[in-house]
Amino acid sequence: MSTKIGLDRLIREHPFFQGMDAEACETLAGCAANERFNGGEYLIRQGEAANKFYLIRHGSVAQELRVPDRESIIVQTLHEGEILGWSWLVSPYRWTMDARAMQLTRVLSLDAECLRGKFANDPTLAYELFKRFIPVMASRLQTSRLQLIDIYG
Amino acid sequence: MAGKRKPKLAVWKFSSCDGCQLSLLDCEDELLTVAASVEIAYFLEATRATIKGPYALSLVEGSISTPEDAERIRAVRRQSKVLITIGACATSGGIQALRNFQDVEQFISTVYARPEFIDTLATSTAIAEHVPVDFELRGCPIDKHQLLEVLNAFLNGRKPNVPRHSQCIECKQAGTVCVMVARGTPCLGPVTQAGCGNLCPSCNRGCYGCFGPKETPNPASLSARFGELGMAQPAVKQIYRLFNAHAPEFQQESQRHE
Amino acid sequence: MSKQTRTIKVDALARVEGEGALHVRIKDGVVKDVKFRIFEPPRFFEAFLQGRLYSEAPDITARICGICPIAYMMGASQAMEDALGMAVTGPLRDLRRLIYCGEWIESHVLHAYLLHAPDFLGFEDAIRLSQHHPGVVEKALQLKKLGNRILEVIGGRAVHPVNLRVGGFYRTPRKDAIRALIGPLQWAVEASLDTVKLVGGFDFPDYHYDYTCVSLHHPDEYPITQGRLISNRGLDIAIDEFSNHIIEQHVAHSNALQGHLQGSDCYLVGPIARYNNNFEQLSDLARQAAGEAGLGRVCDNPFQSIVVRAVETLYACEEALRLAENYEEPDAPYVEPTVQAGIGHGCTEAPRGICYHRYQLDENGRILEATIVPPTSQNQLQIERDLWGVVEKNLDLPEDRLKWRCEQTIRNYDPCISCATHFLRLTVERE
Amino acid sequence: MTHNADPMRPIPYRIHRVRSELADTFTLDLVPEDGVHSLNFAPGQFNMVYLFGGGEVPISISGDPARTAPLVHTIRAVGPVTRAMKALGRGDTVGIRGPFGTTWPVIEAEGSDVVIVAGGVGLAPLRPAIYHILANREKYGDVRLYYGARTPDDILFLSELREWRGRFDMIVEVTVDSARGYWAGRVGVVTHLLERGRYDPEETVALVCGPEIMMRFAIKTLNQRGVDNDQIYVSMERNMKCAIGFCGHCQFGPYFVCKDGPVFRFDQIASLFSLREL
Amino acid sequence: MRVEGLDRLIKEHPFFRDMDAAACETIAGCAANERFNIGDYVFREGGAADKFYLIRQGTIALEIHVPGKDSIIVDTLETGAILGWAWLVPPYRWTYDARAITLCRMVSLDAHCLRGKYETDHTLAKELFKRFIPVMAKRLEATRQRMIEKAQARSGGAGKGG
Amino acid sequence: MATHYSSSAPPVRLGRHSLQALIDALRGDGYTVIGPRLEDAAIVYAPLESADSLPEGWVDQQEGGHYRLLRGERPALFDYVVGPHSWKRYLYPPRQRLWQAHKQGKGWRVKEPLDxxxxxxxxxxxxxxxxxxxxxxxxxxxxxxADPAYIKRRQQAFIVAVNCAHPAATCFCTSMNSGPRAKEGFDLCMTELLDEQRHEFLVEAGSDKGAALLTRLPHRPCDENDLRQAEAVATAASQAMQREMAPDVAALLKRHPEHPRWQEVAQRCLSCANCTQVCPTCFCSTVEDVTDLSGQTAQRWRQWDSCFTLDFSYIHGGSIRRETRSRYRQWMTHKLSTWHDQFDTSGCVGCGRCITWCPVGIDITEEAKAIRDSEGGT
Structure with a gap:
């Protein structure tokens, strides 16, 4: 049980969940697990079932797109305090990219199945969670678009 | 530049009056210096000697008006590191582009007794409509000083001082009095690119657009003014249909008055 | 898809004499066929002149030729003046003659030195010539520049001048501008005298032809802007009878129409024709220089056209000098035309020979029909005839020499810069 | 400052050294041809660098302001003049007019934290400011450099960045738009660094230099983080021909960028910055 | 009358597929019809983001203005798409220019009005947000795909040089 | 600027025929005298040797895009106002060489031109x-x-002003506080006094240089009546002014960088740059680098430019002001508004040249008024 309490705190302290009330964090902690990846290890593989998302606690993760016959291209790196993964929210719930730990990386994973179960009776929890996803996605979308247009040209 | 091999110059002719390449020979004071600075490798108007490509610089005169020419210009492009078009024919199809507005079959039969001997395209088009062009030198004919400037800029590796602004700027700087304001003479100067040396206004006549449209011209507003000066609609149409009739901005404006 | 078959059509296009090719067929050492082919793409001037205003014709027709735009502008202007029942006389006429002299000087010097002389001296071009004879070429360029300067002072620019119009000029030059030409023209008279001497000393291939020479003739002056059409075979007509005597024909191998003289299969226009028909009108100095350069009263060797051109250059310099010295600013730059329906003819002596215009106007001054007959189309048949003769005489020459000789033969005519010069593809078929 | 009698006349400088920085970017070290002309500059100022017969371009000085010789310019070959300059070598001559323009607020920023935001070749005009700040390190609070480049191959001054990154008194973060797998650094735009950087918005003076579009998004992010416009300095680029306020080309609202800029405190120009085609 | 019409337009729009009728009606209370001609700006970068749009018909280009150059089109949105989520993200300012490149008919939804409704009705919020997330994810993915293509084109060229 | 205009000499009268003496005196002092002349259907500023070349008896008729010279009713020498030229053509020539450099070995030597x-x-x-x-x-x-060449020309210049008697319809100097009466900044200032009895000029000296010259010319003292008559000329001119600039235009334009009127005027504006070229204060220039074919010499030339050209705002890759709308906004806002920020004065003197010489007659006062009217209120 001590782990649960610990997870709860980790969730509360993660910037993504800033402002989330304690009760909700506790609920979420019920779906959470600590995970650890060594440098070079993959957190996520393109095409596989997306049944989690991650809060990065330490380390960094490279999001990579595979390119036929060539080395993958890193489209973004994620670092401490950031989240990884929303394909669990988007049909057909498969990862669209690889995510590789660039060094020893500690994350908190949240199980999608479990979360969905909690949302069913708690629209406020869903609202609170989704509300946080949207700005992150908006920021990543904007970042990607800026990367695409070559703003340093 | 010293010690380097002289760049090879080629001069090509398509459908045209020869006046623009003649401008090079009209550079009497500079011709021999030019000849000393470049290797004249292909210039039929000046020499029967020809040297094989590739060429560092090709000057292209004339428009594309036959199927063979459409092929030939591609070959010229392939052999040319830098390709510069010279004159209204090469940059906008020239006066022969007036055919683009009409039925070319009828043109042929107006002129030739045996139309079946003539092989021509229905249109006369600019070089840039067929191959990439590095720089376009305007004018019907080009101004020889501008031609020298382009050659000079090429040899010195700099940007040519060939402004794309209006003829009016040239008139005003020369102190030439505006014929439109002071005499009511319709003048294309405000929509025409500078470069001729404000010839027509300094002869008290309106500019007739030899140098083609300036950057971002506003012919619709100018045409409205022509109307206020008493110019009839058909004349407004015709004034844009001369040596740069096929230049998009002039073409559109003339079509507005059909 | 031939719409109608008309063998005679005067309603014809004025071509820029342009890109040319030569085809000679020789069988068993006998010339079977010679074709001088003009493949300059057609540009349809006569067609798009239809519907334009009379006043636009000089500027539009100028674009037929970049080397002799004055010939076209002047021919068109005078034809329009004829149609509108007016005439330009006095100082304005003199000014026209002066600018035309500029064109003769510019065109003749260009041809003589830059295009033709290298043939006689065995150089590929004037630039190579200049490496061996720098002084000659530099002087030639200065002379040519003076011709252009006359065009610029009166016309605004050398190629496609802007200042000429039906009725005269848009703006007449200031007296001081014209007077400034006097000094250089005095030099030019001397320089062109030297030219006559120089080219008179060239080696001329032995070839003679009994030409039918057609030119203008004017009782008071060497013909440039005006006159009657005459020939050395008795033709003597006003220019409005031109089309009754000369027909144009379209042949398969040429984009240019060929001119024929009624009653004679081919004829010659240009410097030799002018010279032969108007020797007496030349200045004393010019006649004397011609004689000293080995020209007779009549020239029958087309290779000597370079000498005739030099003589005409001398004359044009003298004439320009006289006109410049007498220049006074006219009261008005032009005679105001009165628009009316009509038909008009204009014919002037372009550097290469007579250039004829005919226009029909409606009552608003719009062009209903236009005909322009440039000198080159008139000379085309004669060029082929000369080629035939020259090839026959030189069958033993190696191919490259024969080719060069053929080119030189064409260049005798200065038919147009691009074909007169060096765009000749010679195919010799030996069967 | 030794001013030329005629501010429009260039002083010949000889190229002492050419360093190739990136595929299209190079650095010229220049010494005066007469051996005596000296030119003191402040970080952020620029010179008009003239290629004889080729044309003149405004180039920020990228050397150490504490050293008057050689004069250092880092140039990206983007136009005809700069491309032709790329072909120059040791011993060739260029003309110099300058220095011109306003400077980075290295004095005003004393006592504050400094966030330096650079994009692409925009690091070059900031380098004199970095030199100055590091030379006077004790006068400043935290110093951060956030630098964005297109790819790892487009990172300017790589060895110096490494050196600075190794210092304990400066944080250097570099990010690229895209990279292959071997790249161990960050991928993402520079604004992302600003979003997450641990600077204190209240205490920060930000120096921003890069293409206008990059600056636009950087400023937006800084604002979002709570850095006010009067704490942000930017280096503007406009068509500078005379560099002395005579020719009018670089006008930007009530300013001439050559004379009143290129460095502006952003609140001076915030309202102009959003206007199109100003 | 008008509200009823909007209600139907909202129900029929793919974005709101499977949304229950009552929710659609609630949303319709925040809706208005809008029309933009070719070249019109729907919004401009930096402007207050107080709406989002359902594109009923037409094409919208999302652009970034670059001084001295043609605007860069970062995306085009067509019939059936939605436009705008800056109203969900502080500081609620548009990040791009949106310009009609054909005649566009749209339904706009007022942000203040919506916020008022969903802040008390989290089911409505959830329904709305869960529709936004996949749309954003798709666009993000498309953008990254283009990044890859661009990176490949670039390195492809450089590779040949070696 | 070091030139100081002030003089305590009393005004005098100069007869019509003493103008030749004035010209001769100036020429004698080594000046190139420039004055109004009728050339090509307009009054232009050209070298003047004889007072007979002055456009006697001509008046001008000006409107937007319209200029005609007509015979006036009286043989006045200065009954027209300003034409297409301005004096900047002489003080700040349309094209001037800044310097020239010659190659010497690998290096270059830069020489300033001798002016x-x-x-x-x-x-x-x-x-x-x-x-x-x-x-x-x-x-x-x-x-x-400072621009040394300009300053030299300016300091050397001798200014003979003339007070306007008949403003053109396009003039609006009164509302710009820049006329019609010349108050300072001249060496001499003349008011033409012409009636049945006399044709004279009342001449005030504005500098010691002017006063000194005046003593060398045949002149007579002025009386009260002369002064009154001269004052009446200026007053009448002021009252005849037909156009005016909207008040507080500087602040007005600052408020409206995105006004729809900019688009509206862009429909008419040709971006031909005539307004900037005829404007006596527009100073924008560009430079051309000129080389010889052999690359042994390089020159730099400065010439008038205009904010109406596409090239004007070019930075690598493209131009900032691509639309005519933004170029017109730039010009007018600079002239009437941001000029104050930069130079503590308006950039407009109300001469009306930009109105007259606009080929399509765009009227800067009208444009300002339209924006002002859109604000409503008083």
Whole structure:
């Protein structure tokens, strides 16, 4: 049980969940697990079932797109305090990219199945969670678009 | 530049009056210096000697008006590191582009007794409509000083001082009095690119657009003014249909008055 | 898809004499066929002149030729003046003659030195010539520049001048501008005298032809802007009878129409024709220089056209000098035309020979029909005839020499810069 | 400052050294041809660098302001003049007019934290400011450099960045738009660094230099983080021909960028910055 | 009358597929019809983001203005798409220019009005947000795909040089 | 600017025929005298040797895009106002060489050109034109930098002003506080006094240089009546002014960078740059680098430019002001508004040239008024 309490705190302290009330964090902690990846290890593989998302606690993760016959291209790196993964929210719930730990990386994973179960009776929890996803996605979308247009040209 | 091999110059002719390449020979004071600075490798108007490509610089005169020419210009492009078009024919199809507005079959039969001997395209088009062009030198004919400037800029590796602004700027700087304001003479100067040396206004006549449209011209507003000066609609149409009739901005404006 | 078959059509296009090719067929050492082919793409001037205003014709027709735009502008202007029942006389006429002299000087010097002389001296071009004879070429360029300067002072620019119009000029030059030409023209008279001497000393291939020479003739002056059409075979007509005597024909191998003289299969226009028909009108100095350069009263060797051109250059310099010295600013730059329906003819002596215009106007001054007959189309048949003769005489020459000789033969005519010069593809078929 | 009698006349400088920085970017070290002309500059100022017969371009000085010789310019070959300059070598001559323009607020920023935001070749005009700040390190609070480049191959001054990154008194973060797998650094735009950087918005003076579009998004992010416009300095680029306020080309609202800029405190120009085609 | 019409337009729009009728009606209370001609700006970068749009018909280009150059089109949105989520993200300012490149008919939804409704009705919020997330994810993915293509084109060229 | 205009000499009268003496005296002092002349259907500023070349008896008729010279009813020498030229053509020539460099080994030697231009004497300078010169003085000496060639020409120049008697319909100097009466900034200032009895000029000296010259000319003292008559000329001119600039236009334009009127005027504007070229204060220039074919010499030339050209705002990759809308906004806002920020004065002197010489007659006062009217209120 001590782990649960610990997870709860980790969730509360993660910037993504800033402002989330304690009760909700506790609920979420019920779906959470600590995970650890060594440098070079993959957190996520393109095409596989997306049944989690991650809060990065330490380390960094490279999001990579595979390119036929060539080395993958890193489209973004994620670092401490950031989240990884929303394909669990988007049909057909498969990862669209690889995510590789660039060094020893500690994350908190949240199980999608479990979360969905909690949302069913708690629209406020869903609202609170989704509300946080949207700005992150908006920021990543904007970042990607800026990367695409070559703003340093 | 010293010690380097002289760049090879080629001069090509398509459908045209020869006046623009003649401008090079009209550079009497500079011709021999030019000849000393470049290797004249292909210039039929000046020499029967020809040297094989590739060429560092090709000057292209004339428009594309036959199927063979459409092929030939591609070959010229392939052999040319830098390709510069010279004159209204090469940059906008020239006066022969007036055919683009009409039925070319009828043109042929107006002129030739045996139309079946003539092989021509229905249109006369600019070089840039067929191959990439590095720089376009305007004018019907080009101004020889501008031609020298382009050659000079090429040899010195700099940007040519060939402004794309209006003829009016040239008139005003020369102190030439505006014929439109002071005499009511319709003048294309405000929509025409500078470069001729404000010839027509300094002869008290309106500019007739030899140098083609300036950057971002506003012919619709100018045409409205022509109307206020008493110019009839058909004349407004015709004034844009001369040596740069096929230049998009002039073409559109003339079509507005059909 | 031939719409109608008309063998005679005067309603014809004025071509820029342009890109040319030569085809000679020789069988068993006998010339079977010679074709001088003009493949300059057609540009349809006569067609798009239809519907334009009379006043636009000089500027539009100028674009037929970049080397002799004055010939076209002047021919068109005078034809329009004829149609509108007016005439330009006095100082304005003199000014026209002066600018035309500029064109003769510019065109003749260009041809003589830059295009033709290298043939006689065995150089590929004037630039190579200049490496061996720098002084000659530099002087030639200065002379040519003076011709252009006359065009610029009166016309605004050398190629496609802007200042000429039906009725005269848009703006007449200031007296001081014209007077400034006097000094250089005095030099030019001397320089062109030297030219006559120089080219008179060239080696001329032995070839003679009994030409039918057609030119203008004017009782008071060497013909440039005006006159009657005459020939050395008795033709003597006003220019409005031109089309009754000369027909144009379209042949398969040429984009240019060929001119024929009624009653004679081919004829010659240009410097030799002018010279032969108007020797007496030349200045004393010019006649004397011609004689000293080995020209007779009549020239029958087309290779000597370079000498005739030099003589005409001398004359044009003298004439320009006289006109410049007498220049006074006219009261008005032009005679105001009165628009009316009509038909008009204009014919002037372009550097290469007579250039004829005919226009029909409606009552608003719009062009209903236009005909322009440039000198080159008139000379085309004669060029082929000369080629035939020259090839026959030189069958033993190696191919490259024969080719060069053929080119030189064409260049005798200065038919147009691009074909007169060096765009000749010679195919010799030996069967 | 030794001013030329005629501010429009260039002083010949000889190229002492050419360093190739990136595929299209190079650095010229220049010494005066007469051996005596000296030119003191402040970080952020620029010179008009003239290629004889080729044309003149405004180039920020990228050397150490504490050293008057050689004069250092880092140039990206983007136009005809700069491309032709790329072909120059040791011993060739260029003309110099300058220095011109306003400077980075290295004095005003004393006592504050400094966030330096650079994009692409925009690091070059900031380098004199970095030199100055590091030379006077004790006068400043935290110093951060956030630098964005297109790819790892487009990172300017790589060895110096490494050196600075190794210092304990400066944080250097570099990010690229895209990279292959071997790249161990960050991928993402520079604004992302600003979003997450641990600077204190209240205490920060930000120096921003890069293409206008990059600056636009950087400023937006800084604002979002709570850095006010009067704490942000930017280096503007406009068509500078005379560099002395005579020719009018670089006008930007009530300013001439050559004379009143290129460095502006952003609140001076915030309202102009959003206007199109100003 | 008008509200009823909007209600139907909202129900029929793919974005709101499977949304229950009552929710659609609630949303319709925040809706208005809008029309933009070719070249019109729907919004401009930096402007207050107080709406989002359902594109009923037409094409919208999302652009970034670059001084001295043609605007860069970062995306085009067509019939059936939605436009705008800056109203969900502080500081609620548009990040791009949106310009009609054909005649566009749209339904706009007022942000203040919506916020008022969903802040008390989290089911409505959830329904709305869960529709936004996949749309954003798709666009993000498309953008990254283009990044890859661009990176490949670039390195492809450089590779040949070696 | 070091030139000080002030003099305590009393006004005098100069007869019509003493103008030749004035011209001769100036020429004798080494000045190139420039004055109004009728050329090509307009009054232009050209070298003047004889007072007979002055456009006697001509008046001008001006409107937007319209200029005609007509015979006036009286043989006045200065009954027209300003034409297409301005004095900046002489003080700040359309094209001038800045310097020239010669190759020497691997290096280059830069030489400044010798400016041997004789000093100018300008005859017939109007009050608005004096204001324009003073505005350009601030441009070409901005404290940090100065244009030596301009300053030399300007300091050497001798200014003979003329008070306007009949403003053109396009004039609006009264509302710009720049005329019609010349108050300072001249060496001499003349008011033409012409009636049945006499044809004279009342001449005031504005500088010691002017006063000194005046003593060398045949003149007579003035009486009260002369002064009154001269004053009446200026007053009548002021009252005849037909156009005016919207008040507080500087602040007005600052409020409206995105006004729809900019788009509307762009429909008419040709971006031909005539307004900037005829404007006596517009100072924008560009430079051309000129080389010889062999690359042994390089020159730099400065020439007039205009904010109406596409190239004007070019930075690598493209131009900032691509639309005519933004170019017109730039010009008008600069002239009437941001000019104050930069030079502490308006850039407009109300001479009306930009109105007259706009081929399509765009009227800067009308444009300002339209924006002002859109604000409503008083």
């Amino acid at each position: 041997n231009t004789a000093p100018y004497a300008f005859i017939g300078v109007r009050s608005c034109e004096i204001h324009a010169m003073r505005i350009q003085d601030r441009v070409f000496d901005n404290g940090a930098f």
